[in-house]
Amino acid sequence: MLLVEPNRTPWDLNFSILGFPVRVHPLFWLMCLLMGRDYDAKGILIVTAVFFVSILVHELGHALMIRRFGREAHVVLYMMGGLAIEGSGNPYASSYNPRGERRTAQEQIYISLAGPAAGFILAALAVIFAKGIGGEVVQTWYYKIIPTFDIRVGPQISPQLAMVLDILLYVNIFWGVVNLLPVYPLDGGQVAMQLCMLQDPYGGLVRGLQLSIGAGIVAVIFFLAVMGQGGLFPAMLFGSLTVSNYMALQQIQGGGGGYR
Structure with missing residues (x-):
């Protein structure tokens, strides 16, 4: 995950x-x-x-x-x-990729x-x-x-x-x-990120992170409001992912990468 x-x-x-x-x-x-x-x-x-x-x-x-x-x-x-x-997975094996790409x-x-x-x-x-x-x-x-x-x-x-x-x-x-769900780095977030970058190679990373943050917030609200106590663990998980994506977005924008 x-x-x-x-x-x-x-x-x-x-x-x-x-x-x-x-x-x-x-x-x-x-x-x-x-x-x-x-x-x-x-x-x-x-x-x-x-x-x-x-x-x-x-x-x-x-x-x-x-x-x-x-x-x-x-x-x-x-x-x-x-x-x-x-x-x-063998630390002593060569990391050579036969396709070289x-x-x-x-x-x-x-x-x-x-x-x-x-x-x-x-x-x-x-x-x-x-x-x-x-x-x-x-x-x-x-x-x-x-x-x-x-x-x-x-x-x-x-x-x-x-x-x-x-x-x-x-x-x-x-x-x-x-x-x-389109929350990076979950599988849905990986797909959403790649689609954003395919559509816009320059701003796709920023848009992918913005989508991930928005979806993460919605997910946290859903888990807490609908699932109650049973949603505490997934809410914490998605909350941490949302914070991580927000920090990554701030680093990219603060460093001048992507679009603001």
Whole structure:
């Protein structure tokens, strides 16, 4: 979600999937614990497993698109979510790019959209699975604006399975949509920034940051006014992103870059 790769630690979990090196920072597990704080021990394990799979799938979506454009990639899961980063992730390996060029705006847009798309596909597979085993699936809404599905407990769907599927849908649909808001450096903000710069190579960066700040303020108001206490964490997240974008805009304008 955020763009700075955390430092390596002796407690990192390292493995490989689909040819991509994956590193799990120990603070990732703390994030899962905080997200599952309202559940019992079994619930915390379910939350941790669903977050792990969902965020990994999201980042693999980015990584696969990076590979599609002829570049290596590695994945990092950490406190703020996950990162798909260009390069092998091996500090001793060469950083040579076989294409010898930077990403184009079009490539960055496809890479940014590939992560949420992977999450939406995972959510669709969960719904198909629930229906396939004869479970009751009801179309509903998150906060009356984001369409989703409710998996009902029944003869085919145990309470534990319903919990797994409901959390998976929440992570991949609700947070997938939130991640597409035009707030930099979220995926939607990356897309919006590239579109602004394509339209105006000189003032696009400033306009992209202005859009990000405005969208961030609206998001904070929405999370606090509509979601109440449940919106405190996303409100804090978007508040920090908005402040960061405002500071970046002030630096650019104060340094004479872009348009005022």
